Amino acid sequence: MTDKSVYGPWAVIAGGSEGVGASFAELLADAGINLVLIARKPGPLHETADRARARGVEVRTLTLDLLDPGALPAIRTVTDGLEVGLLVFNAGANSYGHEFVTGDLDRVQGVLDLNITAQLALTHHFGALMRERRRGGILLVGSLSGFMGQAQISVYSAAKAFGRVFAEGLWLELGQYDVHVLELVLGVTRTPAMERAGLRMDLPGLRVAEPEDVAREGLEHLADGPVWVAGENAGTAEKRSGFPRAELVLAAHEASRRLLLPAASPAPSASSS
Structure with missing residues (x-):
């Protein structure tokens, strides 16, 4: 169970x-840690808040788009005065699914702003407070996509690579102040977002x-940073980090294409790439 004396009494x-x-x-x-939950969709947000409250903790909610220029001030209105011992940044998403040069640069910027700029803003704010208190944790949710460039999601993959580095x-910077930092790298996970994307499971x-399994794994390994690859995907992450790059990128591309094919369609041959 997550140690409330280290990562509490509040988590964002x-x-x-x-x-x-x-x-x-x-x-x-x-674990008895009070929560500030931030999300765009009020329905699922309030349902999750109710389930958490039923476990006996205090929960504050904020329906907010992190791309809003006033996002951080809005978050501070809810969190200033609270002792936040844990920040979980799980708000990365890919709203851009086109070849880069034919895509919309405004949508590209949105991917960068959510996965990089918003993450930096929250980490900067809460990390400084944890540094002063000399305790706490920051958990950034990453992706196997960040270990290799991929067609259609090249910008998202690059943003996730940024997050890991x-x-x-x-x-390194916060460890000397007893603040734990971990990027939790996820592979294919059965989430509503992945189901909406039409991925074949x-x-x-x-x-x-x-x-639940990957969330538990991340919390159990908060002190084992800087990077933890969840769900028995460490071998895949290591392979994607290797050389020669062309061969590895092409093989991963073929595998990712199969994830999006309808169940009745044959997989493409290697010669069709």
């Missing part, structure tokens, strides 16, 4: 309404993690 979860974010909320509530440097040999 950005992207805390469903999927892995909701699982973080429930597990932290079980940033977490490593932050881990039935491919033979595909590792599909459950939200």
